[in-house]
Amino acid sequence: MDPETNGSTLGQAAQRSLDVFPAGSNGEFNLPKDLTTVLSRGKDCYVWDVDGKWYLDFSMGWGTNLVGHAREEVVAAVTEQAAHGSNFAYVNEKSLQLAEEIKRMSPAVEYLRFCSSGTEAIMYCERLARAFTCRSKVLKFEGAYHGANEIGVTSLFPKGLLDYPTPDPSSAGIEHSVKHHVLVAPYNDLSMTTEIVEQHRGDLAAVIVEPLHRCTPPMDGFLQGLRDLTKKHDVLLIFDEVVTGFRLAYGGAQEYYGVIPDLVGYGKALGGGYPIGVFGGRADIMSLVNEDLLGKDERYVWTASSLGCNTISASAALAALQIYRRTGTYQQLHHIGRYVRNKMKECLEKNDISGHVIGDGPLAQVLFTEKLVYNYREQKLQENTARRRAMMVGLFKRGVFLNPMGTKLYLSLKHTEEVCDQFVEIFDQTLQEIKENEKITTRS
Structure with missing residues (x-):
């Protein structure tokens, strides 16, 4: 499935959400108004909104659904x-x-x-x-x-x-x-x-x-x-x-x-x-x-x-x-985390974008810094925060459900290499868009 063929404009449910929730959410999502979303269901590592659009879920209820949705x-x-x-x-x-x-x-x-x-x-x-x-x-x-x-x-x-x-x-x-x-x-x-x-x-x-x-x-x-x-x-x-x-x-x-x-x-x-x-x-x-x-x-x-x-x-x-407690659970979680982090690092290198992908176990975070950092202040002083924001919103637009204000991507026991490959393809497209937009900004 291609999330980009699955899109929908701001619908009735999204407007209802904006009418009752500050910023149209229950907290900390800070999405652009046109991306206001109301979800209806989830299964494994996917969620669907009320209009039927599906997303690869890399929030997983902010990590609450480590076993997968509706396990x-x-x-x-x-x-x-x-x-x-x-x-x-x-x-x-x-x-x-x-x-x-x-x-x-x-x-x-x-x-x-x-x-x-x-x-x-x-x-x-x-x-x-x-x-x-x-x-x-x-x-x-x-x-x-x-x-x-x-x-x-x-x-x-x-x-x-x-x-x-x-x-x-x-x-x-x-x-x-x-x-x-x-x-x-x-x-x-x-x-x-x-x-x-x-x-x-x-x-x-x-x-x-x-x-x-x-x-x-x-x-x-x-x-x-x-x-x-x-x-x-x-x-x-x-x-x-x-x-x-x-x-x-x-x-x-x-x-x-x-x-x-x-x-x-x-x-x-x-x-x-x-x-x-x-x-x-x-x-x-x-x-x-x-x-x-x-x-x-x-x-x-x-x-x-x-x-x-x-x-x-x-x-x-x-x-x-x-x-x-099942045999192999943590081998699986650590494997899929390493897999997606390595693929994301390859994407940064391919697009010639300075950055690092950090995390452990089934967690990942992209840092747009020249050097690897080890605490918040080092990150704040070095990171290209505008690029990070563009990346998170760009991923969301392309069908990856995540928190644009968040610091991490959550994976689950239902995230497979195939799912991660789909995500990395979208990640690559998003990086390409960011580079092109930065070139346009620089020329202007």
């Missing part, structure tokens, strides 16, 4: 459970089974609780760290996203390149809560991070890190260096495994990189396409959520979730975990 095993598990009740806001048979498997799988987890999203999971990790240490500050890495909570969006897209460790809110409405309580360091710079931690160790509750920072891999020794540093100063280490969990290895980044944090948050791929969040860690930290501490211990941490352990999400997650 048969997940659909069967959810359908069977739906007849027996969807939510009791209480521990149920499915959530108990799921909790036991997560505890068995995750080296960091001695106790855990469920919530409804990765954003919530990381928020609770941060709250627990502050309560346990009786300190107020959290250190994060510039450019990292830890969900739509205050710390999560701080210095996500910094407006200026402030001196470390000064935080730069990327959203209005949070300045008052992060100005004096969030520290920012450059990812992969252990020396600078050590300096900041040692300077603020008396007030620092935790260091939080995406082990794979967006798509930037950790340099040798960086994660272990963080582990050693935080232990030395009695600072907690939080792994945000919302993206890396179940994607790099069954045991996530902890297994893949061999570093164990004090607290960890999960979401996305765990749910098999359904909403879920999990936070867990050391027993002495997690025990602060025990309700009998209310009014008795000033370190008591309130947590609750109406939908956090619902039977539908738990059933979907159990089905997804069964798929992840």
